[in-house]
Amino acid sequence: MTKLSVVIPVLNEEALIQELVNRVTFNCEKITNDYEVIIVDDGSLDGTWLKISDASKLNTKVKGLKFSRNFGHHYALTAGLHESVGEWVVVMDGDLQDRPEVIPDLYQESQKGYDVVFVSRKNRPEKIPYRALQKIFYWSLKSLSGIDFDSSQANFSIINRKVVDAFKSFPENARFYGSTILWLGFKRSKIFADHGKRLSGNPSYTLKKRLRLASDIILSFSERPLKFAIGVGVTLSSISILVAAWIIYAAITWGYSVTGWTSLIFSIFFFSGVILVFLGIIGIYLGRVFQEVKRRPLYIVSDRIN
Numbered sequence: 486m487t488k489l490s491v492v493i494p495v496l497n498e499e500a501l502i503q504e505l506v507n508r509v510t511f512n513c514e515k516i517t518n519d520y521e522v523i524i525v526d527d528g529s530l531d532g533t534w535l536k537i538s539d540a541s542k543l544n545t546k547v548k549g550l551k552f553s554r555n556f557g558h559h560y561a562l563t564a565g566l567h568e569s570v571g572e573w574v575v576v577m578d579g580d581l582q583d584r585p586e587v588i589p590d591l592y593q594e595s596q597k598g599y600d601v602v603f604v605s606r607k608n609r610p611e612k613i614p615y616r617a618l619q620k621i622f623y624w625s626l627k628s629l630s631g632i633d634f635d636s637s638q639a640n641f642s643i644i645n646r647k648v649v650d651a652f653k654s655f656p657e658n659a660r661f662y663g664s665t666i667l668w669l670g671f672k673r674s675k676i677f678a679d680h681g682k683r684l685s686g687n688p689s690y691t692l693k694k695r696l697r698l699a700s701d702i703i704l705s706f707s708e709r710p711l712k713f714a715i716g717v718g719v720t721l722s723s724i725s726i727l728v729a730a731w732i733i734y735a736a737i738t739w740g741y742s743v744t745g746w747t748s749l750i751f752s753i754f755f756f757s758g759v760i761l762v763f764l765g766i767i768g769i770y771l772g773r774v775f776q777e778v779k780r781r782p783l784y785i786v787s788d789r790i791n
Contacts, residue, residue, distance in 0.1 A: 490571030494561030528555030
């Protein structure tokens with residue numbers, strides 16, 4: 486019989502836990518009786534851990550991990566994957582926007598010979614301006630990172646054991662589920678499903694967190710910002726050489742002389758700013774290297790259930 490694991494990171498979701506567990510376990514039992522539901526509390530400040538504890542007492546197949554503090558969504562996903570033992574592992578968010586009713590469809594698609602199956606969300610409730618900005622965001626992310634992201638997909642997916650083991654073999658501290666799964670390759674597919682509605686509370690993924698995640702993905706998976714800096718530097722240098730050659734030619738031919746204190750000062754400030762920006766990009770990459778060589782643990786588990 487297939488062993489199925491479901492990994493769910495949560496943060497301040499005490500009002501949703503029981504509903505989440507009920508719907509997830511109901512749909513897992515449509516596939517197999519041999520399953521586990523791993524809920525990772527990413528440092529919640531409300532009663533989320535108490536609700537997880539209560540749910541685990543009613544059903545021992547519900548397991549809980551509690552972080553000592555908030556480490557981040559993708560680190561919680563990583564912890565759940567490290568703990569999972571299933572032949573197939575479902576990864577989903579805990580706000581019920583990833584609808585548990587889709588789990589049987591994910592599993593059915595995976596049995597067609599795929600190692601990875603993602604859910605592409607349709608009928609999303611966001612307004613048109615938000616979706617337009619999202620497309621621009623993902624286009625920019627793709628251009629700078631070199632990874633072809635699908636804006637309709639998030640983390641909701643199912644992966645088999647060999648994909649889980651490959652994910653676990655990643656040694657670096659930077660952890661981003663979707664981009665890592667893309668990088669790993671494997672045979673993949675997708676299904677389409679309606680986007681669920683949050684029953685209560687507010688989304689924990691703010692615009693600031695999204696931008697930070699995007700910058701982390703770009704810096705962790707691509708050298709394009711450095712190459713872009715080199716390209717801009719070469720372009721500006723070429724332009725300056727051409728301008729200098731034109732000034733010399735004009736001075737010899739027409740007796741032209743350079744005037745204009747304002748343009749000179751502007752050029753100095755402009756090029757100084759460009760240099761500082763590129764030094765900052767290099768500094769960020771060096772900071773990433775510094776974080777990696779310290780080899781700190783990815784997360785700290787303060788408590789566990791079942």
